[in-house]
Amino acid sequence: MKKHVKSNVYWVGQNDWELRRFPGYEYSTYRGTRYNSFIIQEEKTVLIDTVITSFSSDFVKNLAKEIDLSSIDYIICTQAEEDHSGALPELMSLIPDTPIYCTENGRDVLKGNYQQDWNFVTIKGEERLSIGNGKELVLVDFPLSTYPDTMFCYMSIDNILFSNVLFGQHFSSELLFNDLVVQYDLSFESIKYYANLLSPLSNVVTKKINDCIKRNIPLDMICPSHGILWRNNNLQIVTNYLMWANNYHENQVTIIYDTMYKGTRAIAQSIAEGIYVADPHVNIKLLNASICNRNDIITEIFRSKGVLVGSPCMNHCILPSISLILDIAKGLKFKNKKAAAFGSCGLKDLSIGIVDKKLKEAGFDIVMDPISFKCSLTDEALEASRNYGWLFWDLLSRND
Structure with missing residues (x-):
């Protein structure tokens, strides 16, 4: 009709x-x-x-x-x-x-x-x-x-x-x-x-x-x-x-992670808590890359001024869901996005270096050294993750 x-x-x-x-x-x-x-x-x-x-x-x-x-x-x-x-x-x-x-x-x-x-x-x-x-x-x-x-x-x-x-x-x-x-x-x-x-x-x-x-x-x-x-x-x-088209971002931070034994997820949640303490008005998104739709994740990255990406180590590499998101972001050529990497591992810590490198290759502006913890997360590790989130937002606010 x-x-x-x-x-x-x-x-x-x-x-x-x-x-x-x-x-x-x-x-x-x-x-x-x-x-x-x-x-x-x-x-x-x-x-x-x-x-x-x-x-x-x-x-x-x-x-x-x-x-x-x-x-x-x-x-x-x-x-x-x-x-x-x-x-x-x-x-x-x-x-x-x-x-x-x-x-x-x-x-x-x-x-x-x-x-x-x-x-x-x-x-x-x-x-x-x-x-x-x-x-x-x-x-x-x-x-x-x-x-x-x-x-x-x-x-x-x-x-x-x-x-x-x-x-x-x-x-x-x-x-x-x-x-x-x-x-x-x-x-x-x-x-x-x-x-x-x-x-x-x-x-x-x-x-x-x-x-x-x-x-x-x-x-x-x-x-x-x-x-x-x-x-x-x-x-x-x-x-x-x-x-x-003009290096768009909102007052938002997106934290993207994948996890095997919930360690990387716990770090992501603690980082979010630290950002909230630094500024309770910032919009914070926590997205598990193996569960959330990749187009929705990309949309939230596009909206964000800051992005944190975390993965545990598997087979001397990062989890495929995280690798895919960063490869897609590389092709989309986002501009003016601040970023940092985090992760967890058993004994050999390789994931954060790979995430950090892929973030750079995708054009993100790395503002902090990666953070990572081995084995079970202690209270001290979770507190360090909260401080990491606080510092990340502080850097973004001062450079905005």
Whole structure:
């Protein structure tokens, strides 16, 4: 069922309520996701994006109920990945000559994925496409390092930005717009999406947003390829992106650990107690990396000004859950995060050196030497851990 967006623009996408991991098993989607696709019905009829392959038959069948498929004049593919283009093979089997506007990278990906040489019209730089009634689609090639096939699409007069990967969330809802959904859910999914997927692109994102601000482009609505559409106070998400891209942190410390015989957990808890004594107003998160979802952990790291990471020693190494989190953080290139390592062991203490090294490799600013204890924890060891937490927060407060 198509839903009205604005003027002659309609949503024709698909909610995926059951999805819990995407793509593959990489990203947790507690609230499912939504694949956004749009029909513009001016003098020209334009389809912007489709949906993932698993919903392609439903998508084409439902679209055919709403419009005559042969009336589609242009298809805009803002990104060639399967979750945005998956219904193209079934759709194009019915309207094979319809031009598909995409970037050169997008064309190459579409050809590679579907082994079809459709009627591609490639976009270089910025090009305009008249759709009648004085309106234009401004198509902008905007390659990103992790999404080299990305294209923006801006609709004049109605002032709608079809922003593809930017400003989205993995969020399934029958409600289209940001002012209609639960605000906490929207806020959480938006910052999680940015922290886990877009933070390495912060410099490029900031530059593009500032370029648009300088050009004073009117913006009434933002329609990303996933999740909720922004209409009421729509610039709030743009402001948030500029804030998140600028070495973002809140008044928070996140303590991440894994444990075998509860020793490392006891150290983590004592460190938290010490931070609380130093400042009872700081938000402290204790996260067991073997239990907590890794995307949630990454989101909390992104929010934090300080991060402490602890692991016991196993097989001359650290526990895999901790290694994985630090490897992910390395790829995300977080900035301006203070950190320190801690751990426990039986006889041979190797873990804290490995954690300390991996924190440095991930770009964290190490502010204290690691702390570690052997065998059963004494009261003195727990007190030393509390002092360690107190000193860690003291250093952060003085350097903030």
